[in-house]
Amino acid sequence: MIEALARNLKHSFEVSELGDIHYYLGMEVEKDREGDYFLSQQKYIREVIVSSGLADAKDSKTPLDPGYIKNESEGTPLPSNAEYQKLIGKVLYVAVNTRPDISTAVSILSRKTNHPTHEDWNELKRVVRYLKGTINYRLRLSRKGEVGAITGYSDADWAENRDDRKSHSGFVFQVNGGTVSWACRKQSCVSLSTAEAEFIALAEAAQEALWLKLLLQELNDEQRVVIYEDNQSCLKIIEREKLTRKMKHIATKFHFTKDLIEKQEIECIYCPSEDMVADLLTKPLQRIRLEKLVKLIGLSITV
Template identity: 40%
Template sequence: MDPKECKLTLIGYSHEHKGYRFIDRENDSVVISRDARFIELGNGTSSVELPVSEDQSSSADQCLYVKGVGEDRVFLLVYVDDILLASKNNVDIKRIYDSLNNVFKLTCLGEILHFLGLEVKRENGVLPIRLKQYIDKLVAVNGMHDAKTAKSPMNSGYLNEVDNSELLKDNTKYRSLVGGLLYLSVIARSDIAASTVILGRRVAAPSEANWTAVKRVLRYLKLTREYYLRLGGASEEPLVGYSDADWAGDPESRRSTSGAVFFYAGGTISWASRRQSCVTLSSMEAEFVALSEACQETIWLRQLLPDFGEDQTQHTEIREDNQGCLTMLE
């Protein structure tokens, strides 16, 4: 990863490659780099320092780096100051760790068991993950050790209930709990994604009823704290997505909510539940907007998976149940 200094002519920025474009006049070639560093030399001139490395940052995720090809690939995933290294070859992992440790002070924790609150297991080619300890922490912080559990995260008619309760005098605890639930819903608990997003709309001015509802989600998590999200186990299963939407589900804004989930190789790898940015005039329009959002996620997943050696050579199927929407697409 040692940089080298070279004299290049900047000709612009490539949005396609997400990097600077230079002309190397000595070699009569075009160079593209995401990591160029400009050094002022005075007299109105500057030098460009480019990293010399075989490592490549993923075009789909700038925190993912891939080195090598085929079976010799090494993956490096960065999250702030936490790093995951993965490879089939322990020698490659050791070599890259030593290289990084020469520049940064690192601590190797061995095979992954915990990462950012996640508990990771290995079972015959399957990776079950969960956040049991994180849930226990939320229960303890909010004083709900003795609270009864709930069988569902939210009442199905919650959005249509009339809220006449008083506003919370201090919304700090509400904001904190919703933030914790959002982290859970993004990382490994897709079953609370919809209810958490709905409750997140009230963080500016939550009421007593909202506080009761958010505690119900936590009581549901208390019941299901042992649940795992299963990754892998069926390598032959292709990428497939499901898309759905309600219509005007939010009684205040009359906007609909999109929902999507994607499965690959036997596991759930991506999901989303979000309120649409526009007001649709029919259920068909709401489903069409949700489908377009699911297609955007599909494009990103098809861009990301090849970085892991999972080339997508066949089309990706997105399943949708609204006949009007399907007819319009035909």
């Protein structure tokens, strides 16, 4: 298919063959002898570190202090939000392309772009100091994983936001063992229970799964979709014929997800919490837990 596309392009445009890709939109691309690809942004991260004045700063072991959320609404306002917004944009570019391990921190800190405090600024610089200490991390796209499967992980942190008590969703998707998609975001409505927050996160993951499946179908690559969920109560919601009166406000998400399951577009399976990769995308984690999930998501160190 790729060769046919290349031939068609040559008929209409002047095309130069440059061989294997090594650099693309600020991302370094490496390939090993076994055919695995590695994505990183080491050059870009170095530029961010220097421009932030943190070249000589001490490395941080985690991107965000787990206790930061408790005091998120407190602090002395910065005189201007310009530098804060500029740095948020820089680390966001890293988070969405090659570094899912900083996505939660960037998502949470992005909520303060209009009225950041000195405490927010210190935590944002902590993200950069974490990148400084992990600059050699590369995202691995392996050929050794389960062929023919889109594997997803869905999780939520219930009532995480202390201001409005909205929960935080996170999901990760891997194709043939390589992480290709991830996201974390604040939910749009207030959930009344952990199971409800988990189900809303699952519905968001199901939307991404459907898009991935359709994309791969366009490439003539049929894939089964499995989404792992670590909340038993959430899985029981899916088994119901209809929602209870107390959960009617999420009826649309319920019917959307249930319809995909009944049509065998996706399959939802229980996963122990200790192996829930998407936990990385719902809340700040302690170092040991963070390092375990970083490996599971496919980030490795350049030797």
